[in-house]
Amino acid sequence: MRPVGSKYLLEEPLGRGATGTVWRGRQRETAGSEAAVQGEPGELVAIKVLKEELAHDPDVVMRFLRERSVLLRLAAANHTNIVRTRDLVVEGEVIALVMDLIDGPDLHRHLYENGPMTPVGAALLTAQIADALAAAHGKGIVHRDLKPANVLLAGGRDGQPLRPMLTDFGIARLADSPGVTRAHEFVGTPSYVAPESAEGREQTSAVDIYGAGILLYELVTGQPPFGGSNTLQVLQRHISERPHRPDGVPGPLWTVIERCLRKSADERPSASNLARALRTVAAGINEHATPEQRNAALGVGALLLPEASPVRVPGTGIGPEGSSEPTQVLPGGSRDASGEGRGDGGFGADPDAATNVLPTTGRDGEGEGGGRRDDGLNATRAMPTHGATPPEPEGPHPWEEQMRAARDRNEPTRVQPVQQPQDPLYRPPQRQPQRRPQQQHPQPPAPNQPRQDPYGYPPQQPQQQRYQPPPPPPQQYQRPVPPPYQEPPQRRQAEPRREREPRGRSRGANPMRIPGLGCLKGCLFMLLILVVIGFLIWNFTPLQDWIADGRSFWDTVTDWFDDLREMLGLIDEAQQTVDDNLPDGGE
Numbered sequence: 001m002r003p004v005g006s007k008y009l010l011e012e013p014l015g016r017g018a019t020g021t022v023w024r025g026r027q028r029e030t031a032g033s034e035a036a037v038q039g040e041p042g043e044l045v046a047i048k049v050l051k052e053e054l055a056h057d058p059d060v061v062m063r064f065l066r067e068r069s070v071l072l073r074l075a076a077a078n079h080t081n082i083v084r085t086r087d088l089v090v091e092g093e094v095i096a097l098v099m100d101l102i103d104g105p106d107l108h109r110h111l112y113e114n115g116p117m118t119p120v121g122a123a124l125l126t127a128q129i130a131d132a133l134a135a136a137h138g139k140g141i142v143h144r145d146l147k148p149a150n151v152l153l154a155g156g157r158d159g160q161p162l163r164p165m166l167t168d169f170g171i172a173r174l175a176d177s178p179g180v181t182r183a184h185e186f187v188g189t190p191s192y193v194a195p196e197s198a199e200g201r202e203q204t205s206a207v208d209i210y211g212a213g214i215l216l217y218e219l220v221t222g223q224p225p226f227g228g229s230n231t232l233q234v235l236q237r238h239i240s241e242r243p244h245r246p247d248g249v250p251g252p253l254w255t256v257i258e259r260c261l262r263k264s265a266d267e268r269p270s271a272s273n274l275a276r277a278l279r280t281v282a283a284g285i286n287e288h289a290t291p292e293q294r295n296a297a298l299g300v301g302a303l304l305l306p307e308a309s310p311v312r313v314p315g316t317g318i319g320p321e322g323s324s325e326p327t328q329v330l331p332g333g334s335r336d337a338s339g340e341g342r343g344d345g346g347f348g349a350d351p352d353a354a355t356n357v358l359p360t361t362g363r364d365g366e367g368e369g370g371g372r373r374d375d376g377l378n379a380t381r382a383m384p385t386h387g388a389t390p391p392e393p394e395g396p397h398p399w400e401e402q403m404r405a406a407r408d409r410n411e412p413t414r415v416q417p418v419q420q421p422q423d424p425l426y427r428p429p430q431r432q433p434q435r436r437p438q439q440q441h442p443q444p445p446a447p448n449q450p451r452q453d454p455y456g457y458p459p460q461q462p463q464q465q466r467y468q469p470p471p472p473p474p475q476q477y478q479r480p481v482p483p484p485y486q487e488p489p490q491r492r493q494a495e496p497r498r499e500r501e502p503r504g505r506s507r508g509a510n511p512m513r514i515p516g517l518g519c520l521k522g523c524l525f526m527l528l529i530l531v532v533i534g535f536l537i538w539n540f541t542p543l544q545d546w547i548a549d550g551r552s553f554w555d556t557v558t559d560w561f562d563d564l565r566e567m568l569g570l571i572d573e574a575q576q577t578v579d580d581n582l583p584d585g586g587e
């Protein structure tokens, strides 16, 4: 058992994701007052230990500290459909989130093992997820990585209904660090990415509604609506393709899904309206529905009103009036006037401090909020700059730039590796980035074969006929791996380095590479040597005679020894004779 901080012990890994490993852990001591849940010694918890490359990134550590009080405040709300983040630990090189331990699978696994849900079941489950989103949005927090793997399922035993619990709040934002994600990989799930995120436009709480729509679609059909052979294809489909109503999806449920999947974020419903609409649909498409309930479900479109003032995600998109500064907002205060805005960086101080106003760059090290308080009248306002130096704007991700440029040119999009000297945020990596093991895109299995799990779970036999295997899962966008580090241009000017000729064959050599040719050559050479040795033995040894006499090797050798012994005996006798014939004392 390994300690994490002074208060927790890691016992056993529960699973691994893109941002870290989740462990079953145990509380050693009651946590301090800075924790949202102080807990009792011996209590079981789940502990997500962030990956090393995240933990070593100063931007991530800074964001982590800033997110602290946001996550803890969300935990304090104690929503039945949100996994509480009980405590956050930064110790040495370890960053960990301590959460409630949920005894149940995640929704991705559940779907994989049990197949799609009935429309009523899917609607009721998604309604609870929408409740969780409404609570989070009400606190100014956008999840940004809604997907079945981030929904844990409590209950479900002894006839209890499944209770979905949304987890990983804030993780997408933590991992969305320039040092980590810009240079190497995009943390997120392309199948669930909203069009505005794919295009690098400003993100709002509507991205979570889009994610909920995709999730609902997957729950009833077994696969998300937009697949593709590569990530960019999937992103393009999110941007430009209208989803089609699959067979078996009732009209009212499709109305809800279709509204959640609108390309324009403004046309998507708010989370609370979505929850209400889904419950209305579930009641109306139920086989025991009354005529009134059926009519209400048919008119569900009227319930799907959009959010009046959606929560904006700081640091996404481009600021107003062509300004290169991203729009910053004070989302929490407009809804939750509980004295937020007194952020301290979130570490070891006031747990009520607001940290949901994040400077985009996260590099100035200053605490959030800085005494700002939203008066509730203006949900959106630009962040004041800190001191004389304005915050450095974050540009779009390189793949966003490429997609935009390609769209402008009406050319097919291709991802080019990002040249590090061109990337203003490039820092020579201290260690190699680890790639997610499930990056390989498995082919969809044949209908009667077990489904290949894109998240790396062991294959299972499908339990329901109508469950379709998912499309080749574009689970995790791989940022192009940058080329090896080169000297910066200035230094190269001062001391020009000559390009080395690639080492290789001579010009006359056959340029074609034949696999195993080297081995074949070696074998032929050995054969030649054996032939020469054989020739020498055949001609210069008595081997031929032995063979002609029909004698075995052993007989020949023993004969040699007999002859030798005989010869030595004769020499001995001759010596004796000579000694006898010599006169006495003579030599």
Ligand SMILES: Nc1ncnc2c1ncn2[C@@H]1O[C@H](COP(=O)(O)OP(=O)(O)OP(=O)(O)O)[C@@H](O)[C@H]1O
Pocket (backbone or CB within 6 Å): 014, 015, 016, 017, 018, 019, 020, 021, 022, 046, 083, 099, 100, 101, 102, 103, 104, 105, 106, 149, 150, 152, 167, 168, 171, 455
């Ligand atoms: N609070 C928890 N209680 C019990 N199990 C959990 C808890 N949180 C996560 N898990 C389990 O740990 C595993 C890994 O979770 P993790 O959140 O790292 O996965 P992920 O969502 O696929 O990754 P990421 O969010 O980093 O992309 C999942 O299988 C999940 O079921």
